[in-house]
Amino acid sequence: MPAYSTNMRLKFPILALTLEIITIILFAVFVVYDDGKHGGHGAHNNATHHEEKTEQNPLTLYPMFQDVHVMIFIGFGFLMTFLKRYGFSSVGLNLLLAAFALQWGLLVQGLWHLDEGKIKVSIFKMINADFSTATVLISFGAVLGKTSPVQLLIMTLLEITIFGINEHLVAEVLKANDVGASMIIHAFGAYFGLAVARMLYRPALRNGHENDGSVYHSDLFAMIGTVFLWMFWPSFNSAIAEPGADQLMAVTNTYFSLAACVLSAYAVSSLVEHKGKLDMVHIQNATLAGGVAVGTCADMDIGPFGAMIIGFVAGIVSTLGFKFLTPILASNLGIQDTCGVHNLHGMPGILGGIAGSSNNTVHTVHLYKRGNVLNNTVIDLSLCTGLIMKLPFWGQPPDQNCFDDSIYWEVPEEEEGEESLAHGDHSMNKAEA
């Protein structure tokens, strides 16, 4: 693949500006401020009730919205900075994709629920737009380091659209409840990303890549992401719950699930690692699996100890996944999952779906039968997305430049005749020469 093909000078600006201009035009046609009067149905099955109750103060949900916002932009953004030379892309492209995804998500979700022909923007709708954004960022984790900004914008456009359709079908057609969205966000985002990663399989990276790893300080930057995700996950799982007792229950369940998950993730990390040492990959990710897994039943009366059991199991499953399953997926199935989203969002998301449905078996069997059809369709659409992304003119990085900011970013140069903190730039730039 010749070097010039990764030059973003025309492709990227044209695509980004075109998408934004189209979005602005669609906003001019469809989007208005929320006036507090609601004739239609909300994006979720409990939306209408919720919005009615908060009519008097339209900013009641604002603090929770900001918590979710921090998860999206700081949480996901910094969690992915663990790679030694991919921090600019991780936090920078996270910002780019999320900024586009939340606009596009608001449109796609809103078009199903037009009110007098318009999408009326409320804090509630902004939270839902952030949720749709989360799916893209989860999938981004699976392909991190192996895709160009152009490819990622295309993935965002398609994934948000597919998510919007899927969410509508699950909520409105299947009448399934998934307040914390274990399935419709986490499992969806993970398997979407894995399908795309499968399509973008790179045999040359089978034996790893020198830049596919962390350095000391990049692991600390990643912990900023981990801890903000961990702290604000109760807001993620409760933001759109019914106000009052249900919302408190969702906060409480998530809080304790996460706390129990930390203990089991640390324990298992030490158990499976060399000399009983803790592994930063596990700590950065598996400690969050409790938040994913408790999502679907966050507002159900499972008892605080029930939530803790879910979190406890999720921490174990997730850590074992990182240790044993990720290498198998890469070597046997050709799925190179950079951030291990299968372990943080995939398996815990399914665990959450199972836990959530175990309260209601008959309905569940019915759901699974119909859901399965949906799921197969989603995977097909994910694979198509990957196929489109694989087209050779989107500026995908060559194998040797994967996991390296310097192919799409100006990276500070090492100073002449002096070792600076940026040393290592030589190797960063070598592949461009």
Next chain:
Amino acid sequence: MPAYSTNMRLKFPILALTLEIITIILFAVFVVYDDGKHGGHGAHNNATHHEEKTEQNPLTLYPMFQDVHVMIFIGFGFLMTFLKRYGFSSVGLNLLLAAFALQWGLLVQGLWHLDEGKIKVSIFKMINADFSTATVLISFGAVLGKTSPVQLLIMTLLEITIFGINEHLVAEVLKANDVGASMIIHAFGAYFGLAVARMLYRPALRNGHENDGSVYHSDLFAMIGTVFLWMFWPSFNSAIAEPGADQLMAVTNTYFSLAACVLSAYAVSSLVEHKGKLDMVHIQNATLAGGVAVGTCADMDIGPFGAMIIGFVAGIVSTLGFKFLTPILASNLGIQDTCGVHNLHGMPGILGGIAGSSNNTVHTVHLYKRGNVLNNTVIDLSLCTGLIMKLPFWGQPPDQNCFDDSIYWEVPEEEEGEESLAHGDHSMNKAEA
């Protein structure tokens, strides 16, 4: 300039302690707790209404206040850590200046609106004090790396005082509305800082300085600041808006303006840079211009798409400013704007003022005529501030020690015979020898 002059041992403690003791005495005379009863006028034209409505729970605005607080202390503080050897000063002096500025700002703003001879501290007043602090931190960005802590405390004292007078005149005399404060905070802070930077012009830095740049990890620290500013800007622009629909409108407009701004800033950054690569300076700053530019009309009914157009244009203007205007300001006008505050706060602030006034043309012409007189006075006062700061006994750093923490901070030493992460200390300390 002899080396001893930068020794802060007496000057700095005496100034800091004196300022704080005077402040405490003034607080003892003037400042009391808010008792919920308001006889006077608030700091802003809509303050009275606002405070009346929130009388029942004095902490209604507290979450928004904390968002603004995070912008001031984390946002501005870390945004400026992009310099390779000036992180201690960036985040540390940011904390020092802000801690003094918020006390002094509360006094200066409060003295115009005494209630029974007292300043009654409410969350609303704390938010306004944070706003006045923002002006100082914007100006700090213009002179970053070229000033001593003593000079900066003097600038803080004078700028906050001048800001307090200017804000009062704009709000009370001109009756101008500037809820998100594009003009009275952002443009004010930027042009104040540029005027000071002009007075402190250093010909020896005409061709740059080896420390006036970033390293890989310093750019990541700066992104912490960027992302927190980006996320919480809706709170900045809506915190003092009329509660209810107006406040929601301010949140919505800022949110979409920022989202659109990200796409245009990224696109233009790639368009103007070498090989279509993204430039961290643009990403760190120009993505925020949408928040500045939408400020004045944040609570006006411009429609979400109107806000997006403002943000879209601001992202383009700001990025082009960094690329083309900053070098011209430095070489032709002798304005060395370290952080490019002209591009983030100056031009977008004026853009916001124009956008905000375009709804009301007759009133605007009137305002501009009278405002112009004010603006000239403000620039004169800014230049005087710079002149005072230029006096030779405030411990200004010599040219070769600019952008270097080690002149005012104890910086960790490199370990003997071992390369540590602090390597480069040799060069940090060489100018002191």
Next chain:
Amino acid sequence: MPAYSTNMRLKFPILALTLEIITIILFAVFVVYDDGKHGGHGAHNNATHHEEKTEQNPLTLYPMFQDVHVMIFIGFGFLMTFLKRYGFSSVGLNLLLAAFALQWGLLVQGLWHLDEGKIKVSIFKMINADFSTATVLISFGAVLGKTSPVQLLIMTLLEITIFGINEHLVAEVLKANDVGASMIIHAFGAYFGLAVARMLYRPALRNGHENDGSVYHSDLFAMIGTVFLWMFWPSFNSAIAEPGADQLMAVTNTYFSLAACVLSAYAVSSLVEHKGKLDMVHIQNATLAGGVAVGTCADMDIGPFGAMIIGFVAGIVSTLGFKFLTPILASNLGIQDTCGVHNLHGMPGILGGIAGSSNNTVHTVHLYKRGNVLNNTVIDLSLCTGLIMKLPFWGQPPDQNCFDDSIYWEVPEEEEGEESLAHGDHSMNKAEA
């Protein structure tokens, strides 16, 4: 001490899993969701009133809870990352200990106040659980770098239990008011930690340790902790205050105490340091002493200027403590206080207790007499905790591996034949060989 003893492979997982399973069982027996009906007494003397008032919306305190949560997990966690090679442990073990402590704290505090035989989890109780967690993290600071994860889990278990008893006695038996908890959290945590540090005294570290210091970027990571603690301390001191005027007073007092503290801490740091330079250790810690010291009287009518005087004095005392007292404690009393918690939490906590009690002298003398008995008992229990932790089979690190992540964590390896940001790993791993 042979190397294998620090292998955590069995001890740590067994202890962590056992503790979590016991906790889950106790939760199954005792803990239920809050149903909004309260028959018993709250954890604090003003709890009952408070909970009654917020019955209608159980999430009123949620934003303040999240502020406190950020202090616990980001604030304490990153504040301790200042050590050059102990960042994984600082933020990682902080997460582990806090996740366990908040569960255990909720149980221990709740068992004193059973309601129909159950602990009903509310946001209020979660805040109190976070408070109990703070004591452990303060003590963690005193022994940072010199303890194994197993030792720290044992300390957490015992300290939370002792804290729960002490808090109950102070609040219910002595009827002392300590809303911001200068004494019962900060001084308690500090002196508990110092007593444990005394028991774990290491003569070989008398002359320091090569890893017991910072590097440039580790000091910046620590500032993330400092600034988040500084910003959200008003929430810490006001979260459980009586809603309304008292809560606003607690916010106001803490806000101004912290602001004044910054000025005095910076001034004294420059005054006592070499060539008048600022010292990062002082800035990271002493700027927060105002929040500790104003705690006890945060909701008292001391006037904003009164709060500022307390903060001003606390900043001076704390900085002088770091400069002059910490070395004496280490050399003369055998107390090696890694983070200087005596200066940030110990002395300012006592200062706060004195300030708080000076309004009520007769009651105070009575309290001190009885409190003194309690305090002696607490110190004895702390020493016992240290003695238990000193048992030789908990995997305590050998002297040469203190302050070094690589003994309990997988640390990224330096790349072959290339200097990376992780260089220095050689020395990190040498003690294991």
